[in-house]
Amino acid sequence: MSNYIKDIEEIPSLKPPQETFVDDPTSLQDIHLDELVFDLSNGLKNMNNLHIYHVIYIYSIFIKFTISLQQQYPTLYTKFRQQQLEQLQKEKVKEEEERKGDYSSLKKRKITPSPETSENKNTVNTTESSSIVSPSVSNSSTTNTIASCSSSASTLNTEKSEDNKSTSTESAAADAGAQVNVDDGKTVVESDFTNENDLSDILSLDRCDSDEILFSDENIDNINFNYNSNGKRGPDDDGSLSPGNYVPIESLLEQFNLSECSNNSSEEDIAAVSAISTFTTPTHKLRIPTTKSNYAKSILSEVDYAQQKTNTHSTQLVKVFQLIKTPSLPIDQFLLRIKQYSPSISIPAYLHSIYILFKLTTLLSTVSLTTNNSYRFVIGSLRTCTKLLDDVYQKQSNFTHVVGVGLRDLSKIEVNFVYLINFNFNLQCLEQTLARFLQVEFVQLCQFMKLELNEVYNEVINSF
Numbered sequence: 001m002s003n004y005i006k007d008i009e010e011i012p013s014l015k016p017p018q019e020t021f022v023d024d025p026t027s028l029q030d031i032h033l034d035e036l037v038f039d040l041s042n043g044l045k046n047m048n049n050l051h052i053y054h055v056i057y058i059y060s061i062f063i064k065f066t067i068s069l070q071q072q073y074p075t076l077y078t079k080f081r082q083q084q085l086e087q088l089q090k091e092k093v094k095e096e097e098e099r100k101g102d103y104s105s106l107k108k109r110k111i112t113p114s115p116e117t118s119e120n121k122n123t124v125n126t127t128e129s130s131s132i133v134s135p136s137v138s139n140s141s142t143t144n145t146i147a148s149c150s151s152s153a154s155t156l157n158t159e160k161s162e163d164n165k166s167t168s169t170e171s172a173a174a175d176a177g178a179q180v181n182v183d184d185g186k187t188v189v190e191s192d193f194t195n196e197n198d199l200s201d202i203l204s205l206d207r208c209d210s211d212e213i214l215f216s217d218e219n220i221d222n223i224n225f226n227y228n229s230n231g232k233r234g235p236d237d238d239g240s241l242s243p244g245n246y247v248p249i250e251s252l253l254e255q256f257n258l259s260e261c262s263n264n265s266s267e268e269d270i271a272a273v274s275a276i277s278t279f280t281t282p283t284h285k286l287r288i289p290t291t292k293s294n295y296a297k298s299i300l301s302e303v304d305y306a307q308q309k310t311n312t313h314s315t316q317l318v319k320v321f322q323l324i325k326t327p328s329l330p331i332d333q334f335l336l337r338i339k340q341y342s343p344s345i346s347i348p349a350y351l352h353s354i355y356i357l358f359k360l361t362t363l364l365s366t367v368s369l370t371t372n373n374s375y376r377f378v379i380g381s382l383r384t385c386t387k388l389l390d391d392v393y394q395k396q397s398n399f400t401h402v403v404g405v406g407l408r409d410l411s412k413i414e415v416n417f418v419y420l421i422n423f424n425f426n427l428q429c430l431e432q433t434l435a436r437f438l439q440v441e442f443v444q445l446c447q448f449m450k451l452e453l454n455e456v457y458n459e460v461i462n463s464f
Helices: 033-041 052-072 074-108 115-125 145-156 162-179 196-202 249-255 267-271 295-308 311-321 331-341 347-363 374-389 396-403 407-420 430-452 454-462
Strands: 131-133 188-190 278-280 285-287
Touching (some): 033 052, 033 430, 052 074, 311 374, 311 407, 347 430
Antiparallel strands (some): 131 188
16 A cells, blocks of 8 residues: 655755646636645646636635635634634744844844044044035145135135124134145035035035136035034034035945945844845954834734624625525636626736635624625625726726626725725735735635535535
8 A cells, every 4th residue: 555645845855846748728627626636735736827817716725715614614614713813823933033133133133333433423522513524635836725725715704794704704813714724635624514605605616716616517516515523514512503424426326225224224223124134344244133114013903803803894884795595607607707797807816815805704703794795795806806906807897897887886895895894905015915824824724614604615615
């Protein structure tokens, strides 16, 4: 007697199975649920290679299984729902542990400044006010720095009177003469300023013989702004504001990258980066870990919010989905009709519609599917997801003939449906959410039905 291997992962040296020369299904009868569950659980089938008949088959299976659990076996439905919530709770704890580990690793690898940087900061701290240094001028004549300060100050204050010009020039020259004794080709001005209007009074640019300051392409990107007296950006001790470091545009274009963080970012800013990014310092290179999408945490928060709400709100919204008489058309044939007369609906819209119904019926437990209301829930879910994800979709008047409802009823169905889900379509990391639903939640639903309700499982399969 041969022994069968339950899971292909038990043979690590074996290559993962791949579909080769597999014909697409031409009807729902060509699909077998056991084979589809195996392909989905092992990654052979995903949202990128599913056929439209696969999606309709999954939709029909989900509707029929959910109706059976909620209407005929409420105890098993509660058991399955509890399993899903416990699984989400475990994933939430795991996500929090990983996040704490990422933060702790960042704190351990805290960046320390190099000795040169600390010396520069100490030099800046020696002055009581921020200094603004203009770029050096090549081949400049060796003139006195005091004279250059007076000429630049008088140029910037062209709107003032000559008396004010001379007074400001003499004071600037006196301050510069007390602090600067060496001519290094730069113009240095040391002064305090308390508002933005005084910035023009202390700003000095290259020496120019004309009456106006000419901002040429050579020097405008070379203006260097130092930190304040504390060596940090922001307000000084006396409450005055100091401009931050000025970065030339050329260097920004050469070095800028969306995945890079600035060296001045704090640990909280670094930890909040959602993508993997690296940044360098003179002696360190740090790699930022990836922040997960927090799927389990977001779903559990929705569950808590749904439990706090009263049932009166959802009961009033569900009334529009109820039918007086059960249609003679089965749910799978109803979906095939939509597929035939609305071919523009994409596969992601179908899958998103299934996931939203799964969240409403199983995770949030705000809706109970029956044979009467399941048709209109399919209409509301599929129509809203189509408008949300697809660029091209049918007009309202045309779609009413496809699904067999009036124009006013279709609008009510859509509005009530979005209120039922609280306008939350879970669009964050949608591709990963749908892939998880196919590989985890739907597979677990089929396995649970086969294990607990084998007769219902076989009856649903044979109904196709």
